[in-house]
Amino acid sequence: MLDMHVISDTNTPLPAEPYHARHFIDGKLVDSADGATTERVSPSHGIVVSRAARGGEAETIRAIKAARRAFDDGRWSRLSGKDRAKVLNRVADLIEANEERLAIIETLESGKPISQSRGECGGAGDLWRYAASLARSVHGESHNTLGEDILGIVLKEPIGVVSIITPWNFPFWILSQKLPFALAAGCTAVVKPSEMTPSTTAMLAELLAEAGLPPGVCNIVLGHGDPVGSLMSTQEDVDMVTFTGSTAVGKTITKAAGDSLKKVALELGGKNPQVIFPDADLEGAADAVTFGVHFNVGQCCNSSSRIIVHQDIADDFVSRVVELSRNVAFGNPLNPDTQVGAIVTPEHNDKIDSHVRAAVAAGAEVCLGGASLTVPGLGDQFYQPTIIRGVTPDMAIAREEVFGPVLSVLTFRTLEEAIALTNDASYGLSAGVWSDNVHTCLEFARRAQAGTVWTNTWMDGFPELAFGGVKQSGQGREIGSYGFEEFLEVKSLVMRIGRTREPWVKKRSP
Numbered sequence: 044m045l046d047m048h049v050i051s052d053t054n055t056p057l058p059a060e061p062y063h064a065r066h067f068i069d070g071k072l073v074d075s076a077d078g079a080t081t082e083r084v085s086p087s088h089g090i091v092v093s094r095a096a097r098g099g100e101a102e103t104i105r106a107i108k109a110a111r112r113a114f115d116d117g118r119w120s121r122l123s124g125k126d127r128a129k130v131l132n133r134v135a136d137l138i139e140a141n142e143e144r145l146a147i148i149e150t151l152e153s154g155k156p157i158s159q160s161r162g163e164c165g166g167a168g169d170l171w172r173y174a175a176s177l178a179r180s181v182h183g184e185s186h187n188t189l190g191e192d193i194l195g196i197v198l199k200e201p202i203g204v205v206s207i208i209t210p211w212n213f214p215f216w217i218l219s220q221k222l223p224f225a226l227a228a229g230c231t232a233v234v235k236p237s238e239m240t241p242s243t244t245a246m247l248a249e250l251l252a253e254a255g256l257p258p259g260v261c262n263i264v265l266g267h268g269d270p271v272g273s274l275m276s277t278q279e280d281v282d283m284v285t286f287t288g289s290t291a292v293g294k295t296i297t298k299a300a301g302d303s304l305k306k307v308a309l310e311l312g313g314k315n316p317q318v319i320f321p322d323a324d325l326e327g328a329a330d331a332v333t334f335g336v337h338f339n340v341g342q343c344c345n346s347s348s349r350i351i352v353h354q355d356i357a358d359d360f361v362s363r364v365v366e367l368s369r370n371v372a373f374g375n376p377l378n379p380d381t382q383v384g385a386i387v388t389p390e391h392n393d394k395i396d397s398h399v400r401a402a403v404a405a406g407a408e409v410c411l412g413g414a415s416l417t418v419p420g421l422g423d424q425f426y427q428p429t430i431i432r433g434v435t436p437d438m439a440i441a442r443e444e445v446f447g448p449v450l451s452v453l454t455f456r457t458l459e460e461a462i463a464l465t466n467d468a469s470y471g472l473s474a475g476v477w478s479d480n481v482h483t484c485l486e487f488a489r490r491a492q493a494g495t496v497w498t499n500t501w502m503d504g505f506p507e508l509a510f511g512g513v514k515q516s517g518q519g520r521e522i523g524s525y526g527f528e529e530f531l532e533v534k535s536l537v538m539r540i541g542r543t544r545e546p547w548v549k550k551r552s553p
Contacts, residue, residue, distance in 0.1 A: 050374035050381050051419045055147070055157070057090060062148055064095035064241045066102050066265055067248035069109035070258025076101050081238055081266075086154040086424045087376045087385035093152060095241045098266035103233075103274040106262035110204045110231040111280040113259030120201050120229040124179035131175035131223055133254035135168040138219075141250065145243050149215060150376045152240045154385030154424070155339050157377050164243065167219035170522065173506035174223035177527045181228070192543040196536040201229030202306060203282030205530065206275035208268075208296070209244070210288045211237035211387055212342045212446075217287050217310075218244055220510070220521045222261065225285075228530035233281070234263045235272055239387060241265045268292070276300050283308070283530070287344075290470075290515045308519030308529050310511055312444045313344045313472030317501060318461045318487065319352040319360060323477035324499065329363035331475075331501040332450070337371055337383050337428055338502070341448035342391075344516075345473050345502055349434075349441060349451040351464050357454045361432055364450065365411045368428040374418045383448055385424045395426050395447035402440040402451070408433040412448075436467055444470070458483060466492045472512035475501050494520075 061082070065072045074080075079097040084090065096102075114120050119127070138145070142165035149160040186195035205225045209217045214236050225232050236244035248263050264271050276284050276299040283306040286296050290311040300307050317335065319328050335347030352360050376384030386392040392415055399413050412429030432452040434441050440451050455461040465474055465487075474493040476484050484498040494512040497503065504510065509523035520526045 048370055048372050049416075049418060050372055050378045051421060052375065052378065055377040057088060058092065058147075058151070061091045062093040062242050062245075064093055064245035064265055066096050066098055066106070067245070067251075067261070067263040068102065068106045069262065070252065072248060073102075075099065083152050083239060083241070085151045086387055087421055088151060089422055090151075092148065093242045095238070095245065095265045097238075098264040098271045100270050100274060102266075103264050103271050104278070106233045106264045107204065107275070107278050107280050109259040109262050110233050113257065114201070114204055114231040118257045119226070119231060119260045122229070124181060124227075127178040127227060127229065128175040130255050131171050131178060131227060134223070134250055134256070135171035135175070137250040137254055138168040138171065138247075139165055141246070145215060145246060147377075148242045148246070149240065150384070152242055153211060153214070154376055154387055155342075156381040156384045158379050158381070159339060163213060163216045167216055170216075170219040170506050171223040173522075174227040174527070177224070177524065178227035180524075181531070183533070192540050194538045194540060196538065198534045198536055199528075199531040200534055202530050202532050203230060204280055205230045205232045206281050206284045207232055207234045208272050208275065208284065208286040208288070209234070209236050211239040212339060212344075214240040215243040215247075218247070220526070221285050221287075224522065224527050225530045226256075226261065228527060230283075230530050231259065232261045233275055234261065235275060236263075236265065238265070238267050272296075273299065276305070277302065279303055281305060285519070285521075285529070286310075293517065306529075308521070309517040310344065310519075310521060311472075311515060311517040312470055313346070313512065313516050314349060314442060314444055314468045314470045315345060315347050315473040315475070315493075316465050317347045317350045317475040317477065318455070318465060319350060319356070320476070320478040320480070320483060321353045321356050322479045324479070325356065325360055325363065327499070328477040329360060329367055331477075332364050333367040333371065335475075335501045336450040337368065337448045340384050340386060340426075342387060342446050346446070347473075347475060347501055348445055348449065349453060351453045351455050351461055354454040354456055357432075357452070361410060361430065361452055365430055368411055368430060371428050373416075373428065374425070375421060383428060385421070386426050386447065389424055391446070392424055392426055395445055395449060398440050398443070398445045398447075399429060399431065399449060402431050402434065402438055405438050405440075406433060406435075407431045407438060407440065407451075436464060442468060458486065462487060462490050466490075469515045470512065471514040472516035473497065
C-alpha cells in the first residue's frame with residue numbers, strides 16, 4: 044500500500060435493514076404493479092442499503108398522466124407566486140431538518156464521504172429557497188410605443204410537464220438544481236433518479252407531501268433508463284426534458300425527444316482544465332487542484348481532471364500536489380474525517396483503471412497512485428488518488444472524461460498555448476486560471492470555451508449564478524435566473540384599445 048492517509052474505522056452504525064424506496068404518483072407512495080424491485084449494494088460497506096420499486100411502462104405512463112392533469116387543471120400552474128413560494132420554502136425547512144437521514148443513505152448508496160453528503164443534502168435547501176424567491180419574480184415586458192391604439196405585452200408562462208432525469212453522483216443536489224426551479228415557474232414534473240442512488244429522491248416525496256405540494260404536481264418513478272427514462276423523453280404529454288449525465292445518453296435523449304419537438308436541457312460531461320501561471324499563489328492553487336480532482340471521489344462533472352501548468356514551475360507544482368494528495372484522508376465514507384470514499388461500482392472502478400493503464404502505455408508517468416486499493420474491512424471498491432504527468436494533448440486521458448480521482452498534467456509556455464490547450468477538447472463545462480495578473484485572468488476568461496470560468500478559485504458556486512456548458516458539455520442552463528427561464532415559455536399579447544381598427548373589407552356602394 045502506498046503512503047496514504049487511509050481511514051477504516053467509524054462510529055456511525057449501519058442501518059438495521061434496507062430502506063424501502065417507492066414510487067410517488069399522484070400524491071401516493073406506491074410499489075410497482077408487478078412487484079419488481081432493485082437492490083442497491085453499498086460500494087463501501089457491501090450491504091444491501093436500499094430496495095427500490097422498479098418501474099415499468101405502467102407506472103411511467105400513470106405518472107406522466109398525473110402531471111399532465113395537475114398542470115392542465117391549474118392546481119399549481121395558476122397559483123400565485125406567493126403561494127408557490129410558501130410551499131417551496133416549507134420544503135427547504137424540511138430538507139434541512141432531515142439532513143442527516145438523507146446524508147447517511149446517500150453516502151451508503153454512492154460511496155461519497157459523509158461530510159460531502161451532509162453539505163450536498165443540507166445545502167440543497169438553499170437552492171429551494173432561492174427558487175422560491177424566483178416564483179414571485181416572474182415578469183415580462185410592456186410595449187407602449189406601438190401606436191396610440193395598441194398595447195403590447197410579453198408574458199412568461201410555465202412550459203408545462205417537465206421530465207427530470209438525474210444521475211448517481213450528486214442525486215439530491217442535481218435534483219435540487221432542477222425541480223424547485225421548475226415548480227417555481229408553475230410547471231409539473233415527473234422525476235427519475237438513477238437506479239443506483241434512488242433513495243434520497245424517494246425520501247423527498249415524503250417532504251413534498253408534508254410541505255403541502257398538491258397531488259400530481261411532482262411524481263417520482265424509480266427504475267432504469269429503459270423503459271422509464273425512454274418514455275419520459277418521448278411521451279406526447281411531456282413538454283420538456285431536463286437531463287444530467289453522460290454526453291452519450293444526452294445525445295440519445297435529444298434524438299428521442301426530437302420526434303415530438305420537446306424542449307431539451309442537458310448538463311453533460313466535462314474535461315475541465317485549471318491553468319497555472321508562474322505568478323500564481325502556488326500554495327493555494329495546489330490545494331484547489333487537489334480538492335478539484337478528489338472531491339466526490341473525482342466522480343464529478345466539474346472535476347478539474349487536467350491541469351495545464353507553466354513549464355518553468357511544473358516540477359515544483361506537481362510535487363506540491365503529490366504531497367497534498369498523499370495527505371488526503373482516504374477510506375471509510377461514514378467517517379467524518381474521510382475526504383475520498385468509494386467508487387460507485389466495480390465496473391466503474393475498472394474503467395478508471397483502464398484509463399490509467401492506457402496512459403502509461405502511451406508514455407505517461409504515474410507520480411502517485413495508479414491502482415485500486417483495498418481498505419481493511421471495507422473491500423476493494425476504492426481507487427487511489429492518482430497523478431499522471433508527461434501527458435500529451437493527443438492522449439485519451441487528456442481528452443476523455445475519466446470520472447475518478449485521476450489528475451492529468453500537461454504543460455505550456457505561453458498564454459496562447461494555454462488557451463489553445465484549454466479549448467482543444469470536445470467538452471466545455473468549466474475552466475480555471477491561476478495568476479496574480481488580472482489582465483492574464485481576464486483574457487483567459489474571455490477566450491476560454493466554457494460555461495463557467497473560475498479565477499484563483501475552483502468550484503465555488505451560488506444559487507444566483509447560472510451553471511451549464513458549451514460544446515458537448517450540454518445546452519441550456521441550470522439555477523440562477525437563467526436556469527429558471529428554461530422552464531418558461533414566452534407569449535406575446537397584442538391589445539387594441541378602443542374600436543379603432545380600419546376594416547379590411549370595404550363596404551360596396553349601393
